[in-house]
Amino acid sequence: MIAEFLLNPKVKKIGQNFKYDEDKINKLGFYLDKLHWDIMMGEHCISSETPKSLAFMTSTRTLEPYYKMEGKQFNPRKDKIDDFFNYCGKDCCCTMEVFLSQLEDLKSIPYGTEHVEFRMQLHKAYLEVDKVGFKVDELAWKELVHKYVNWLVKLEVELFEIGKKYGLTNPILISSHPQVDSFIYETLKIPKRKGTSEQVLTALIGNVVKDADKVRACEIILEHRRVDKTIGYLKARLDYDNRMKTTFRICGTENFRTSTNILEPPIRPESIGWAFQTITKHGDIGQDLRTQLITDNGYVIVNIDQSQAEARVCSLLANDEQTLKEYDTIDKHAYTAAKFFGGTEQQYSKRLLGYECPERFVGKTLRHSYHLDIGKHEAMINVNTDARKYGILIRISEWKANECLKILEKDTPKIKTIFHATIQELLRSDRRLFGTFNSSRYFYDDEGRDLWKGAYSFIPQQTVSDKTKYVLLKIIRYLRDVRVVVESHDALTMLIRTRVVDKRVEQIQEWFDEPISFKNSSIQRRDLVIPTDVEIGENYCDLRKYKRKEVVA
Numbered sequence: 001m002i003a004e005f006l007l008n009p010k011v012k013k014i015g016q017n018f019k020y021d022e023d024k025i026n027k028l029g030f031y032l033d034k035l036h037w038d039i040m041m042g043e044h045c046i047s048s049e050t051p052k053s054l055a056f057m058t059s060t061r062t063l064e065p066y067y068k069m070e071g072k073q074f075n076p077r078k079d080k081i082d083d084f085f086n087y088c089g090k091d092c093c094c095t096m097e098v099f100l101s102q103l104e105d106l107k108s109i110p111y112g113t114e115h116v117e118f119r120m121q122l123h124k125a126y127l128e129v130d131k132v133g134f135k136v137d138e139l140a141w142k143e144l145v146h147k148y149v150n151w152l153v154k155l156e157v158e159l160f161e162i163g164k165k166y167g168l169t170n171p172i173l174i175s176s177h178p179q180v181d182s183f184i185y186e187t188l189k190i191p192k193r194k195g196t197s198e199q200v201l202t203a204l205i206g207n208v209v210k211d212a213d214k215v216r217a218c219e220i221i222l223e224h225r226r227v228d229k230t231i232g233y234l235k236a237r238l239d240y241d242n243r244m245k246t247t248f249r250i251c252g253t254e255n256f257r258t259s260t261n262i263l264e265p266p267i268r269p270e271s272i273g274w275a276f277q278t279i280t281k282h283g284d285i286g287q288d289l290r291t292q293l294i295t296d297n298g299y300v301i302v303n304i305d306q307s308q309a310e311a312r313v314c315s316l317l318a319n320d321e322q323t324l325k326e327y328d329t330i331d332k333h334a335y336t337a338a339k340f341f342g343g344t345e346q347q348y349s350k351r352l353l354g355y356e357c358p359e360r361f362v363g364k365t366l367r368h369s370y371h372l373d374i375g376k377h378e379a380m381i382n383v384n385t386d387a388r389k390y391g392i393l394i395r396i397s398e399w400k401a402n403e404c405l406k407i408l409e410k411d412t413p414k415i416k417t418i419f420h421a422t423i424q425e426l427l428r429s430d431r432r433l434f435g436t437f438n439s440s441r442y443f444y445d446d447e448g449r450d451l452w453k454g455a456y457s458f459i460p461q462q463t464v465s466d467k468t469k470y471v472l473l474k475i476i477r478y479l480r481d482v483r484v485v486v487e488s489h490d491a492l493t494m495l496i497r498t499r500v501v502d503k504r505v506e507q508i509q510e511w512f513d514e515p516i517s518f519k520n521s522s523i524q525r526r527d528l529v530i531p532t533d534v535e536i537g538e539n540y541c542d543l544r545k546y547k548r549k550e551v552v553a
Contacts, residue, residue: 305491336363
């Protein structure tokens with residue numbers, strides 16, 4: 001009876017954060033024909049900044065007094081089961097009442113209904129993606145454990161040797177923030193700052209500390225934290241089917257990007273897996289972790305990402321056709337590096353060198369910072385933090401970051417005079433900005449820099465992320481033999497059967513190549529096509545540029 005009810009297409013099913021619930025009922029052998037509405041996703045479409053819990057929505061959208069403690073405090077040994085059934089009934093009734101309230105709100109938002117219809121399709125798609133995961137190479141995992149434990153010990157020894165020069169008699173526990181604080185500011189006599197976070201130490205290295213030993217001590221502490229965090233990844237348990245998994249949060253960010261998390265209670269009884277989006281493909285540590293994630297027999301790993309996607313959207317919004325053209329005709333980030341450091345574009349070109357040199361990395365990072373109007377101090381920290389994280393040997397000062405931002409403003413003035421100015425003008429008249437794919441976001445911050453910075457990122461991030469989701473939905477619907485493992489904002493990573501990889505890549509690229517319409521955007525522009533890059537390989541780290549028919553069935 002329950003199975004027939006759940007599969008009955010005449011009955012519309014409404015839930016709250018239902019990806020969790022549907023995974024559980026699937027494991028009991030029950031399945032839905034489809035989910036009609038998830039009120040968490042509905043609320044996200046209406047106001048992406050507000051909390052999405054049923055308790056909050058009940059408080060703001062219904063007249064039901066707060067009741068969630070009734071479920072948390074229920075004790076089956078002494079309380080009546082009717083009390084728990086009553087609590088569950090309130091959950092159901094409030095979910096329905098919130099749904100009806102959301103329908104009314106969406107009527108007053110232009111394209112609101114179309115927007116939420118697009119989002120609701122993501123429920124089933126990410127439910128399937130969550131189930132895939134990667135096969136793990138046990139030998140590669142053991143080698144990584146050995147490497148990182150030794151690495152950690154070497155860093156601790158090196159730091160102690162530096163400390164002895166300044167009177168340190170016993171090694172410090174680097175994982176202890178009070179001990180690190182005392183070591184940095186009392187033992188090394190570095191000018192006092194508040195705490196020893198990554199941002200604080202990065203700023204000290206960039207602007208204040210000049211002594212080589214003291215600089216190295218700060219770098220060791222930051223490196224130790226990264227290595228220790230990596231060992232934490234290596235301790236992660238596999239899911240019960242012996243695959244490394246992640247779970248996607250569809251409503252992960254205010255700009256409609258997803259986020260990932262480990263599988264932890266109540267999704268699983270114990271912590272399992274990784275947050276895949278945090279495992280970068282750049283640098284020694286991110287790449288190392290990826291080597292143990294391998295393909296299945298008969299499959300290859302294929303990664304398709306949109307090339308310089310957000311930068312292209314920003315240039316389009318700025319009506320900067322010249323820069324848009326340059327993204328296709330030159331290595332724009334190498335060109336920017338030449339402006340910053342002298343020399344020629346060819347000297348820093350990734351296409352000619354075969355890798356990303358430090359100067360090009362700075363050009364790329366600071367261009368993204370400039371597009372979002374990030375100031376000189378934060379830009380310096382972004383460059384230095386990411387360079388350290390990715391194993392790129394370069395560091396810039398706050399002064400250098402400021403000089404580079406001035407060059408970018410001179411090189412692409414329309415970003416500020418058209419894109420940024422238009423966003424500010426729009427928000428002064430209406431706090432709801434409209435992006436592509438009928439998406440919109442309401443902004444609550446007071447007028448000022450924080451409001452502007454958040455608004456500058458909305459349309460570029462939402463557009464690129466939703467284009468990826470649009471293709472994901474196509475794959476889930478039409479290519480049943482393609483298994484999507486990771487969605488990372490501008491890219492999809494998939495397991496594709498070796499014998500059909502050419503056909504599938506061609507079809508997926510066709511979907512990515514479909515023009516993005518800006519006709520319903522707050523800043524209306526011509527359609528935009530973002531080109532894609534394709535990589536292929538047998539593990540998640542060693543991906544090579546895809547060449548058609550390189551794989552023989």
